Amino acid sequence: MGRDNQLKLYGELAAQLKEAHTRVRELQVPEGVRKALSRKLLVVTAAAKHDLPDAARRLDRLMKDLDEGRFPESD
Numbered sequence: 744m745g746r747d748n749q750l751k752l753y754g755e756l757a758a759q760l761k762e763a764h765t766r767v768r769e770l771q772v773p774e775g776v777r778k779a780l781s782r783k784l785l786v787v788t789a790a791a792k793h794d795l796p797d798a799a800r801r802l803d804r805l806m807k808d809l810d811e812g813r814f815p816e817s818d
Contacts, residue, residue, distance in 0.1 A: 749795060752795045752796070752799065753791070753795060755799075756791055756795060756798060756799050756802065759799075759802055759806070760784065760787065760788060760791075760802065763784055763787075763802060763805065763806060763809075764781075764784060766806075766809060767780045767781060767784065767809075770809075770814075772814060773817050774817075775816075775817025776814050776815065776816075776817045778817070779814075779815040779816070779817060780805075780809075780814065780815065783801075783805055783815070784805070786801070787801045787802045787805065
């Protein structure tokens with residue numbers, strides 16, 4: 744992947760992560776579910792440091808789960 748493409752993907756992923764954090768913060772779910780979702784977002788953020796395409800796929804799956812109302816179990 745060229746540097747320009749990588750920077751573009753990183754910018755897109757950063758914007759999507761920001762949106763995802765906002766959505767998670769606004770969800771009307773138990774605090775344990777919100778924490779689990781926040782951890783998933785942190786995993787995506789960490790993955791972005793090493794593998795942008797994988798991080799983008801993980802975030803897409805998480806957003807799809809949110810759209811479809813599938814939430815992780817609370818602690």
